[in-house]
Amino acid sequence: MLRTNNSFLSFIQQLYETKKHHKEIHLKRFPKGSRLLQQGEKASKIFIVAEGITKCYFSEENGKNYILEFLGAGEIAGELEVIKNINCLCNIEAVTEVQAYVLTVPIVKSLLANNPLFNHMLLTELAERIINTSSRSSFQQLYSVEHALKKLLMLQSEHQLSISKEDMAAYLGVTLRSLNRLLAVK
Amino acid sequence: MLRTNNSFLSFIQQLYETKKHHKEIHLKRFPKGSRLLQQGEKASKIFIVAEGITKCYFSEENGKNYILEFLGAGEIAGELEVIKNINCLCNIEAVTEVQAYVLTVPIVKSLLANNPLFNHMLLTELAERIINTSSRSSFQQLYSVEHALKKLLMLQSEHQLSISKEDMAAYLGVTLRSLNRLLAVK
DNA sequence: TAACTAAAAGGACATTTGTCCCAACGCAAC
DNA sequence: GTTGCGTTGGGACAAATGTCCTTTTAGTTA
Numbered sequence: 001m002l003r004t005n006n007s008f009l010s011f012i013q014q015l016y017e018t019k020k021h022h023k024e025i026h027l028k029r030f031p032k033g034s035r036l037l038q039q040g041e042k043a044s045k046i047f048i049v050a051e052g053i054t055k056c057y058f059s060e061e062n063g064k065n066y067i068l069e070f071l072g073a074g075e076i077a078g079e080l081e082v083i084k085n086i087n088c089l090c091n092i093e094a095v096t097e098v099q100a101y102v103l104t105v106p107i108v109k110s111l112l113a114n115n116p117l118f119n120h121m122l123l124t125e126l127a128e129r130i131i132n133t134s135s136r137s138s139f140q141q142l143y144s145v146e147h148a149l150k151k152l153l154m155l156q157s158e159h160q161l162s163i164s165k166e167d168m169a170a171y172l173g174v175t176l177r178s179l180n181r182l183l184a185v186k
Numbered sequence: 187m188l189r190t191n192n193s194f195l196s197f198i199q200q201l202y203e204t205k206k207h208h209k210e211i212h213l214k215r216f217p218k219g220s221r222l223l224q225q226g227e228k229a230s231k232i233f234i235v236a237e238g239i240t241k242c243y244f245s246e247e248n249g250k251n252y253i254l255e256f257l258g259a260g261e262i263a264g265e266l267e268v269i270k271n272i273n274c275l276c277n278i279e280a281v282t283e284v285q286a287y288v289l290t291v292p293i294v295k296s297l298l299a300n301n302p303l304f305n306h307m308l309l310t311e312l313a314e315r316i317i318n319t320s321s322r323s324s325f326q327q328l329y330s331v332e333h334a335l336k337k338l339l340m341l342q343s344e345h346q347l348s349i350s351k352e353d354m355a356a357y358l359g360v361t362l363r364s365l366n367r368l369l370a371v372k
Numbered sequence: 373t374a375a376c377t378a379a380a381a382g383g384a385c386a387t388t389t390g391t392c393c394c395a396a397c398g399c400a401a402c
Numbered sequence: 403g404t405t406g407c408g409t410t411g412g413g414a415c416a417a418a419t420g421t422c423c424t425t426t427t428a429g430t431t432a
Contacts, residue, residue, distance in 0.1 A: 174419075175420060177421080181419085
């Protein structure tokens with residue numbers, strides 16, 4: 001649930017420190033609660049988290065939110081939008097204060113076109129995401145919310161990740177009321 | 187829901203017809219109902235569908251199934267397993283009679299290592315899958331099954347895809363009983 | 373201290389969904 | 403024919419979940 005990616009992190013750190021790309025890559029601070037990407041809007045930048053935690057979530061038209069995953073150090077956001085040339089699929093929001101590398105679209109396109117290592121890392125990352133997303137999706141559809149909650153609580157303590165009840169409910173895809181009920185009986 | 191991929195299809199057709207790789211690539215027929223990949227087992231081959239339709243689904247330990255998507259012409263299966271070096275994530279089963287190109291692991295690894303076009307196509311394909319999987323997952327978690335059913339029926343007629351009630355239920359992540367109830371009132 | 377606010381907890385009721393059945397139908401094999 | 407089997411459809415009841423509200427709690431600010 002809290003994903004990190006050391007290969008990406010060291011890759012981008014090295015790239016950043018060569019100072020060759022100071023116009024295309026910079027490090028920026030995002031206060032807690034601020035948005036890195038806004039669902040539906042044009043993705044004009046790509047982010048790689050350096051420190052802190054963001055949440056990646058859909059806002060549906062009925063006002064409900066669904067959290068896909070929490071992105072920590074080394075995780076990339078906005079790359080799907082560049083590859084497929086679409087507007088932001090979902091929101092990326094800082095859950096804690098966040099430091100992130102901000103890359104321009106051209107530099108990412110150039111990395112995609114010319115850098116085999118970057119391509120390989122990205123392929124691995126996307127594969128990992130598909131595995132996570134699809135197995136969680138299957139699990140949540142086929143097991144009771146109670147099972148999913150147990151798993152969530154385990155993951156949470158494993159990653160020492162403390163999130164609000166509202167976010168927990170949004171991760172499980174249920175209402176806050178249902179979550180409270182389950183926490184009460186357990 | 188019924189995914190196809192023309193770039194992959196023509197790519198593999200050309201590769202197959204050069205006859206340089208007759209040991210690593212061959213075309214095989216799969217009768218309706220047979221398995222191309224079996225969840226949990228070693229993925230010793232990679233498939234690209236030439237004709238027909240397969241379903242890609244998880245079998246959970248509680249006996250229930252969840253259908254991720256239907257794969258038609260040009261769709262690839264088993265590539266995640268090669269990239270991440272894991273056992274089969276889910277089952278791939280022929281829904282109709284299927285013709286598929288069967289590739290060995292070494293040829294796929296070599297394509298991954300040496301063929302930029304293949305890499306690019308695969309990156310695009312994985313990006314597309316993440317978009318599909320995650321937006322469907324969000325939709326199904328946050329809207330009523332009734333909404334999801336409407337969408338499914340639309341997609342089905344759009345793709346002229348006729349599937350059993352059981353498969354429809356497995357796609358929606360509900361029981362057959364619930365599906366029947368919804369179909370009755372509508 | 374008092375007032376305000378956001379997060380957390382839960383009561384009451386309606387609705388949805390699952391579980392466990394059984395019945396009807398179509399189709400193939402004998 | 404009739405037997406068997408898989409698919410489809412649905413009744414009855416229990417369990418889970420959503421909706422709408424209210425209360426409690428803790429933390430912040432005036």
